[in-house]
Amino acid sequence: MLKSSSALSRIISGVKNQNTTTLKNILLINSINNNNCRTFKSQKKDPTIPNFELLLTEKNQPNNFPYKHISDESTGLIGLDIQKLTDFDKLMDKAHQNCDNLRNAIINLTEEECSSKKDFAEKILDMSDEISNQLCLFLDAMEFIRCVDPRNPFRQKADTVHSKFSQYLHKLNTDSLLHQKIASVVKDKSFAEYLNPLQQRCLRLLQEDMEKHGGVHQQKEEAKTVELRSYMDSLAYLFSESVSKFNNLETKDAVLVEVKQGEPLYNSKYIFSYEGKQFVRPSYYNQILVSLKDEDTRKKIYHAKYSSSETNLSILDELLQVRDTYAKDMGYPSYSHWFLHDQCARNPENVHKFLTDLAQSIRPKVEQEIDVMRAIKKSDDIYPWDYHLLRSIATQKVEPFSVSVSDYFPLHKVMEGIYSICYSLFGIRLEPVKMTDSETYHPSIRKLSVIHETEGFLGTIYLDLFSRQSKNVEAANFSIRCGKTTIDQKPVTALVCNIDPTVVDNFSAERVYLLSHSEVITIFHELGHSLHIIFGQTPYQNLSGTRTSIDFVETPSQFMEHFAWDYRVLQTFARHYRTDEPLPYSQFEILKKRKQMFTGLDIEEQIMFGLMDITYHSGWPIIDPVTKTKKSIPQVYYDLRKQYSAQPHCEMTSYPGQFIHFSNYGAGYxxxxxxxxxxxxxxYKFYYPLENPLNREAGEKFRKEALCGASKDPTEIVRNMLGEEPNPSYFLKQFD
Known part of the structure; x- marks a missing residue:
């Protein structure tokens, strides 16, 4: 999952920065220090893999590690000028002043002051792009801190200034004078003559993004639009926070399962006591559903797991209504029309057709998998609370593992594998960097410099891999800073996971973290986002990294997952933590068989979530054509499942109220x-047939064509890469 507020701040962005003198005169700060890492000159030779075991198994950043790179002593939190709480306001004030200076310079610039129309247009682009840069440097960093920093004062402060600065962003979005200045350049008939295609693309995106977010409004309407957008953002964050509190039992309306004496689970390890009663711990719901034979208890557990509070549903209802109102104010039929018009899918009708066609394509596989469960239960009647148990029984009937698969995925070996894969495909080394005490926010954080064999230092990746109570995300990649080549601004990204690994002692009595294969897949997925950010550097911050359409941005991350499912690659790093023997191919085959057993059901579930999301955002509220009354959020989801899913659904649940993706993936799931x-x-068309998928030529092709930021239209990227329109038949190969 990609995390970045850049999608929100893309509206005020530009392109080129050839006139750096102008920017230097306007800017007060460079919000993040580019030179916070001293690096040695790289040599073109096969690299020596760093000692990741030493780097990752220590609780704290190891002082005895042979670092080649050291952060500058003045480096603050994640490379920012932040070492204490008051620094947040200082950084925000400087970014605010920078944007004001740039905005005023754009508004007051005249063609007469410039040497030519080309000079005039490029200055507009330079300054617009730097506004986007300043907005994102601050907002993206604050988004990251408020999600992962374990220190409550820092997290709360980041949230406060993020909300405050977001209001300023929305004010710029609706700045009619700024929009008029940019539009005047785009509408100039000689536009194409004096700007190159990349500049033209950026300027058009700038104009379109401002219009999408209200830049065409008259000044008297700006305040209303800013207020509505701010309220919409606050509701999204409130919903996310409410879901987290509900799941952590921090709300009064939490749904609990009481267990009485004589019932299954009474006095078991799954229980906690409260006010003289026993309740099932929600953290054990999945474990109970896959193992407990008593159907009545499973039914209660299922209802609790897939229900939500009235508070959550109320917030979600308000969020959907406000999003719909906002979109209509922007001139669109619904929020999904507003959101999708500049994405690959273009409109909700196309999304609906894509999802329903895909559901039809996988229906035979889904029905086959349901028949497997019916045969196990020896009944045609299976219910939602049966699925976990029946799937578990079916999976166990596959040939059992003769080894513990996790023993072959020690974290340090996985990181060694990633290091080698990145070098083989792209010629880059992931070199550990020693951080300052003020740079890191937790002892487990590590920092890597990305060094290319000929291009040198490309950017920075922070690793935050382990679970802790204060984390508000499961797994994500945060774009803390996009690249901007004209001012040598290098990208910074954070690869975040929530690994809660088994810890065992090896021969040297040091800790070894053993991962499940699904955790390995997650790391590879988030690595794909990191590489997209690192490689997608352009002269224009607005077109760099993952600042592309939401329905293309997951392509690199999902592509990287394939390497962790290819045994030719896997055997190079999936090695036993004691013996160093590779994972046996026979065990890998079992791993694949177990994955494929219920792939159809898993995909159909994702299709239903997508249909639920696009339906909620295609006009809210939804009115029942018969009763002429408003349908409830759970009822809409239930009706969708009846129409499109082969799986039974329990009408008594209210799962949409805990679907946290509504907060940041509205109309985009x-x-x-x-x-x-x-x-x-x-x-499957180009890489799987290769004798060796770790092929530098293939890697460079992928980097050049897929990891080019938003410098090209993503639809064009896909067609050029595939040589044809995307074909779902390759997607269905995972069933083979």
Whole structure:
């Protein structure tokens, strides 16, 4: 999952920065120090893999590690000028002043002051892009801090200034004078004559993005639009926070399962006591559903797991209503029309057709998998609370593992594998960097410099791999800073996971973290986002990294997952933590068989989530044609499942109220499957047939064509890479 507020701040962005003198005169700060890492000159030779075991198994950043790179002593939190709470306001004030200076310079610039129309247009682009840069440098960093920093004062402060600065962003979005100045350049008939195609693309995107977010409004309407957008953003964050509190039992309306004496689970390890009663711990719901034979208890657990609070549903209802109102104010039929018009899918009708066609394509596989469960239960009647148990029983009937698969995925070996894969494909080394005490926010954080064998230092990746109570995300990649080549601004990204690994002692009595294969897949997925950010550097911050359409941005991350499912690659790093023997091929085959057993059901579930999301955002509220009354959020989801799913659904649940993706993927959840169709087509057509998928030529092709930021239209990227329209038949190969 990609995390970045850049999508929100893309509206005020530009392109080129040839006139750096102008920017230097206007800017007060460079918000993040580019030179916070001293690096040695790289040599063109096979690299020596760093000692990741030493780097990752220590609780703290190891002082005895042979670092080649050291952060500058003045480096603050994640490379920012932040070492104490008051620094947040200082950084925000400087970014605010920078944007004001740039905005005023754009508004007051005249053609007479410039040497030519070309000079005039490029200055508009330079300054507009730097506004985007300043906005994102601050907002993206604050988004990251408020999600992962374990220190409550820092997290709360980041949230406060993020909300405050977001209001300023929305004010710029609706700045009619700024929009008029940019539009005047685009509308100039000689526009194409004096700007190159990349500049033209950026300027058009700038104009379109401002219009999408209200830049065409008259000044008297700006305040209303800013207020509505700010309220919409606050509701999205409130919903996310409410879902987290509900799941962590921090709300009064939490749904609990009481267990009485004589019932299954009474006095078991799954229980906690409260006010003299026993309740099931929600953290054990999955474990109970896959193992407990008592159907009545499973039914209660299922209802609790897939229900939500009235508070969550109320917030979600308000969020959907406000999004719909906002979109209509922007001149669109619904929020999904507003959101999708500049994405690959273009409109909700196309999304709906994509999802329903895909559901039809996989229906035979889904029905086959349901028949497997019916045979196990020896009944045609299976219910939602049966699925976990029956799937578990079916999976166990596959040939059992003769080894512990996790023993072959020690974290340090996985990181060694990633290091070698990155070098083989792209010629880059992931070199550990020693951080300052003020740079890191937790002892487990590590920092890597990305060094290319000929291009040198490309950017920075922070690793935040382990679970802790204060984390508000499961797995994500944060774009902390996009690249901007004209001012040598290098990208910074954070690869975040929530690994809670088994810890065992090896021969040297040091800790070894053993991962499940699904955790390995997650790391490879988030690595794909990191590489997209690192390689997608352009002269224009607005077109760099992952600042592309939401239904393409998952393509690189899903593509990278394939390497962790290819035994030719896997055997190079999946090695036993004690013996160093590779994972036996026979055990890998079992791993694949177990994955494929219920792939159809898993994909159909994702399709239903996508249909739920796009339906909620295509006009809210939804009115029942018979009763002429408003349908409830759970009822709409239930009706969708009855129409499109082969799986039974329990009408008594209210799962949409805990679907946290509504907060930041509204009308965009389909994009996971949409991108996967692209990535699977690419992998199975071009990379899977190779004798060795770790091929530098193939890697460079992928980097050049897919990891080019937003410098090209993503639809054009896909067609050029595939040589044809995306074909779901490659997506269906995962069933083979």
């Amino acid at each position: 389909y994009s996971y499957l949409y991108s996967k169709v692209f990535s699977d087509h690419l992998w």
